[in-house]
Amino acid sequence: MSARRKTVTYFHLHLVSDSTGETINVLAKAAVAQFERVQPIEHSYALVRTPRQLEKVFAGIADAPGIVLFTLVNEDLRHALVRRCAELGMPCLSVLDGVLAVFEAYLGTKTTHRPGGQHQLDSGYFARIDALNYTMAHDDGQNVHELDQADVVLLGVSRTSKTPTCIYLANRGVKAANVPVVPGIPLPPIVENLRRPLVVGLLASPERLVQIRRNRLLSLSETEETDYVNPSMVRDETSAARRLYEKLGIPVIDVSRRSIEETAAAIFTLYQQRKANGG
Known part of the structure; x- marks a missing residue:
């Protein structure tokens, strides 16, 4: 260039x-x-x-x-x-x-x-505040015993933008929680039994994840090579996440080339469709 x-x-x-x-x-x-x-x-x-x-x-x-x-x-x-x-x-x-x-x-x-x-301070405003409070209290696998109160629950491996996507949804009045998918660690049992919330799995290409994770480590002045940024391990991690989502039968969104706004918009559409169908 x-x-x-x-x-x-x-x-x-x-x-x-x-x-x-x-x-x-x-x-x-x-x-x-x-x-x-x-x-x-x-x-x-x-x-x-x-x-x-x-x-x-x-x-x-x-x-x-x-x-x-x-x-x-x-x-x-x-x-x-x-x-x-x-x-x-x-x-x-x-x-x-x-x-x-x-x-x-x-x-x-x-x-x-x-x-x-x-x-204006109407019911929609207070719904957004309520959603934001819920989302912040249920970020990154916190308070999983209350996940059935969520509107949306996001699953995803590290650096798939779970938190900012949840915050974006909360600003639209959607109570969004997220749970990390960690290699070798099973999901909390409650996740597999959720019926009320829309559960969505987030994925990204291994190459994109490695790039984002390396940048994250550099911002923290960490230069040591670990499994976290090992291309082979990250491929295995994303493959395992995909298999998990298939087992759960949940919709999957690839965030590799999506902005947070685009990811949130896609999830919001799924949520609205589910509500329209009585879910």
């Missing part, structure tokens, strides 16, 4: 929100993912609801010119930000305007212009 092709383009990306910034961060990541060899330098401004707070945003974008994306519902703040960006010659876009316009046209009603309306 030539040096030219390896070049990464860096740019400043300003994300301005009158709420937590979660929505605009997700949208920005989705947009950036469509471009190769570009890397944003993100500047996030959350809970911007007063002119004084907006002044800090102005200072930030003046110091680091780039793209400005915002989700502000207050008209005065919106207009002030757009004017300032025009003066600085910076592109500025309200990422929800197009979506809201479609909703308004179809529903025949106007938006409420309520800051952070998507994060």
Whole structure:
């Protein structure tokens, strides 16, 4: 590969929100993912609801010119930000305007212009908090006697992204637990008898696992070769995990080339299908 092709383009990306910034961060990541060899330098401004707070945003974008994306519902703040960006010659876009316009046209009603309306403290919010608390208490094989209370239980060998996938699911209100599949150590008996939760097995190619595990050991300053990163042993480990999943009769997801979001989305689809079928 030539040096030219390896070049990464860096740019400043300003994300301005009158709420937590979660929505605009997700949208920005989705947009950036469509471009190769570009890397944003993100500047996030959350809970911007007063002119004084907006002044800090102005200072930030003046110091680091780039793209400005915002989700502000207050008209005065919106207009002030757009004017300032025009003066600085910076592109500025309200990422929800197009979506809201479609909703308004179809529903025949106007938006409420309520800051952070998507994060109101409704039953869904408390369900997500409850799910997150459950997930953190049942990570990596903890409290296995309570696994029947889960919505989803993930099984997987080391470094198949069990924990972050569970946390992602919890943020969608799904109580997710995970249990490690360890060579030579049988699963807790309760796992084979679970009926209520959806049980899913995670797999990755041996080559991918070795790469991830080596990087993990390097980050811990561990350089000694062990069975944990031995290609032959890892192949045996993944083969044994696959046989276990077949024995349990559970769905299997290969995470080798999937992001955590993609893995969680696939599991969530299986979960929704199971619920629709009365499971």
